[in-house]
Amino acid sequence: MTAARKDRVKRRLIQQAFADNLDTIRGLPPRAVRPRNRNARIWMRRAPLLLLFLTLAGSTYLASNPTSVRDTIGPAKIVMNRPARSAGVPPTSIDPTPVTAAALQLSVRRVIVDAGHGGADPGATSLLNVREKDITLDIAERLEALLKKNGFEVVATRESDRLIPLRERARIANESNGDIFVSIHVNSIIKHTASHGIETYYLGATSDPTLTRLAADENRVSGYSVADLRKLLDRLYADARRGESERLADEVQRQLVGNLRAADPGLENWGVKRAPFVVLVATDMPAILAEIGCMSNDTEVARLHRPDYRQHIAEALFQGIHAYASVADASQKKGI
Amino acid sequence: MPEILHVGIDLGTSRSSISASNGERFVVDSYVGWPVDMVARKVLKRGVLIGHEAVSNRTMLDLHRPLERGLLKEGSEKDVEAVRELLKHLLGLVGVSNGGSVSASNVRAVVGVPAAALRTNKQYLRNSMKGIVDSLLIVSEPFAVAYGLDALLHTLIIDIGAGTTDFCVMRGRYPTEEDQRTLTVAGDSIDAQLLKLIEERYPEANVTVYMVREWKEKFSFVGKASQKVIVTAPVKGVPTQLDITNEMKAACESLLPPVNEMMLDLLARVEPEFQERVRNNIILSGGGGLTRGLPQALEAALNQVGGGKVRYMEDPVFIGSDGGLALAIDAPDGDWEKLSG
Numbered sequence: 031m032t033a034a035r036k037d038r039v040k041r042r043l044i045q046q047a048f049a050d051n052l053d054t055i056r057g058l059p060p061r062a063v064r065p066r067n068r069n070a071r072i073w074m075r076r077a078p079l080l081l082l083f084l085t086l087a088g089s090t091y092l093a094s095n096p097t098s099v100r101d102t103i104g105p106a107k108i109v110m111n112r113p114a115r116s117a118g119v120p121p122t123s124i125d126p127t128p129v130t131a132a133a134l135q136l137s138v139r140r141v142i143v144d145a146g147h148g149g150a151d152p153g154a155t156s157l158l159n160v161r162e163k164d165i166t167l168d169i170a171e172r173l174e175a176l177l178k179k180n181g182f183e184v185v186a187t188r189e190s191d192r193l194i195p196l197r198e199r200a201r202i203a204n205e206s207n208g209d210i211f212v213s214i215h216v217n218s219i220i221k222h223t224a225s226h227g228i229e230t231y232y233l234g235a236t237s238d239p240t241l242t243r244l245a246a247d248e249n250r251v252s253g254y255s256v257a258d259l260r261k262l263l264d265r266l267y268a269d270a271r272r273g274e275s276e277r278l279a280d281e282v283q284r285q286l287v288g289n290l291r292a293a294d295p296g297l298e299n300w301g302v303k304r305a306p307f308v309v310l311v312a313t314d315m316p317a318i319l320a321e322i323g324c325m326s327n328d329t330e331v332a333r334l335h336r337p338d339y340r341q342h343i344a345e346a347l348f349q350g351i352h353a354y355a356s357v358a359d360a361s362q363k364k365g366i
Numbered sequence: 367m368p369e370i371l372h373v374g375i376d377l378g379t380s381r382s383s384i385s386a387s388n389g390e391r392f393v394v395d396s397y398v399g400w401p402v403d404m405v406a407r408k409v410l411k412r413g414v415l416i417g418h419e420a421v422s423n424r425t426m427l428d429l430h431r432p433l434e435r436g437l438l439k440e441g442s443e444k445d446v447e448a449v450r451e452l453l454k455h456l457l458g459l460v461g462v463s464n465g466g467s468v469s470a471s472n473v474r475a476v477v478g479v480p481a482a483a484l485r486t487n488k489q490y491l492r493n494s495m496k497g498i499v500d501s502l503l504i505v506s507e508p509f510a511v512a513y514g515l516d517a518l519l520h521t522l523i524i525d526i527g528a529g530t531t532d533f534c535v536m537r538g539r540y541p542t543e544e545d546q547r548t549l550t551v552a553g554d555s556i557d558a559q560l561l562k563l564i565e566e567r568y569p570e571a572n573v574t575v576y577m578v579r580e581w582k583e584k585f586s587f588v589g590k591a592s593q594k595v596i597v598t599a600p601v602k603g604v605p606t607q608l609d610i611t612n613e614m615k616a617a618c619e620s621l622l623p624p625v626n627e628m629m630l631d632l633l634a635r636v637e638p639e640f641q642e643r644v645r646n647n648i649i650l651s652g653g654g655g656l657t658r659g660l661p662q663a664l665e666a667a668l669n670q671v672g673g674g675k676v677r678y679m680e681d682p683v684f685i686g687s688d689g690g691l692a693l694a695i696d697a698p699d700g701d702w703e704k705l706s707g
Contacts, residue, residue, distance in 0.1 A: 039538050040696060044542030047505050048691070048701045052486050054504070055705075150624035150631070193631055247428050356499060 143148030154218030172344030200312035227298030282350030374690020380528030399427030508534030514689025526654025645674030
């Protein structure tokens with residue numbers, strides 16, 4: 031590189047470094063994500079007007095053609111849980127009632143199974159050198175087999191000991207058009223090695239500093255900050271996906287705790303929680319992250335080392351997914 | 367107009383260094399300790415101890431290592447206070463003090479942080495440095511290294527510190543998340559592994575992580591040992607010589623698989639026409655870069671993809687802070703004023 035070119039490159043680098051610092055001070059997200067945010071903001075601003083227009087147009091069409099819709103569509107597909115409006119009064123605003131997947135008749139066909147960590151990123155490692163990446167991959171493979179055996183389609187984000195960046199995992203999930211996303215991880219709480227438990231996360235902001243820190247740790251390689259993600263959540267998060275993610279998390283957590291306590295009576299139920307994990311925010315479908323054990327507890331590590339215990343975990347995860355899917359299917363059959 | 371002092375600071379988990387435009391350079395251990403009680407205070411004759419002095423007197427101190435994986439620990443006021451003390455100490459060493467020749471209001475600082483530091487981490491650091499310097503520019507540590515070496519294009523920097531191993535591909539632009547990676551497998555994880563292996567082999571030896579760290583810094587190697595690693599540690603109170611050659615090799619080599627994989631992964635993402643140039647321009651920095659045999663081991667891994675050249679920097683301790691200083695000096699006044707206060 032010539033001296034003049036080097037000087038030009040240096041000037042540009044300095045400008046970019048200062049611009050990046052000013053963005054941080056102003057609380058702006060990294061430049062790489064900004065265009066997407068801008069588009070999202072534009073659409074979020076326009077969405078109420080668009081919905082209002084569609085609602086008005088739809089009600090006008092229904093009023094003028096009361097039978098044509100029934101003839102072509104059959105039973106009503108979407109029923110909103112809202113009080114009946116007085117006849118002849120057109121809707122004037124968007125109803126804030128959250129829309130559930132049941133209302134939209136969603137069914138679960140394709141499950142994205144995400145084995146946490148991998149390759150150069152071992153995740154939590156126990157003193158016995160049991161690595162989180164190996165445990166998660168093994169359980170993911172077992173879960174995949176169970177799901178396939180029961181008629182689900184499965185897309186795995188990781189099938190070997192490879193490093194897959196979080197963004198890539200989200201891309202795989204979104205491009206595969208998955209119906210739900212299940213990420214498998216193992217906890218490690220160095221300050222509480224005596225206890226062990228299970229917790230399941232779905233996407234959402236949290237005010238708990240421990241969870242913020244946990245999410246920041248898991249999101250470290252993504253380049254986004256927790257503050258950036260909070261902003262994304264505030265603007266982009268849809269009621270249907272959050273509600274469905276919470277329901278999926280509830281089912282999975284219930285099955286995990288219920289099934290695994292038989293093998294481990296001391297297992298603690300740490301509940302369903304919200305945290306802004308990148309894999310959850312960047313995926314387009316209901317998504318959860320299950321912490322299926324604790325690497326910081328020696329007894330638990332010994333259990334995780336056993337194939338039969340890992341099979342138990344995979345079965346519990348499967349039952350959680352199955353329970354969630356059954357409700358969605360039942361809603362569809364009843365035409366709710 | 368008062369004279370401006372530019373400084374570059376490498377705020378490290380294990381060691382922190384400062385390079386200043388007045389020619390001063392210092393490195394200190396990133397430890398801060400406060401006397402635990404009045405007796406300790408009387409013995410130590412000071413309210414706060416920093417660096418090696420703090421480690422040496424740790425039995426009398428509430429000792430803090432305020433940086434974790436190269437980042438300021440959040441949620442701990444004591445650690446924030448510790449990092450402020452550490453920064454004030456570093457600046458004091460290069461002549462910055464309230465009553466001294468340079469006041470804090472005339473200092474422009476560039477601080478390097480791990481490549482994958484989040485914006486919240488950076489803002490937290492910025493808040494904690496309020497009042498200590500006039501203007502602060504925070505950049506990724508490997509970027510500071512690259513800038514200092516004029517390695518701005520087709521270069522891969524691998525910065526092996528205590529808390530993190532940072533990777534950054536320089537493409538003539540300010541590195542984005544695509545260009546950088548951070549591994550938490552670094553010096554501290556080698557220490558933990560080495561301690562565990564020594565304890566397994568010599569269960570009766572009394573060894574601490576501080577001793578292990580010192581041994582690693584002296585004898586670390588990968589590949590073939592050029593000599594036996596013999597250290598002295600108390601066994602049942604009796605100073606005893608221990609051969610830890612195999613343990614040292616195993617602990618240091620635990621770094622190789624993740625570093626090799628990350629290096630090859632990043633290289634594979636470089637535009638195909640530039641891959642060979644980047645492969646032949648890999649720079650090792652940070653304390654971990656001093657590990658004997660490491661460049662050769664990385665080059666062996668590069669043979670899988672057509673070979674490459676790994677350079678090792680002679681002065682890895684100051685390479686980050688020197689890079690930060692170069693950036694601080696080159697940045698125009700107008701840019702600095704935007705970050706003032």
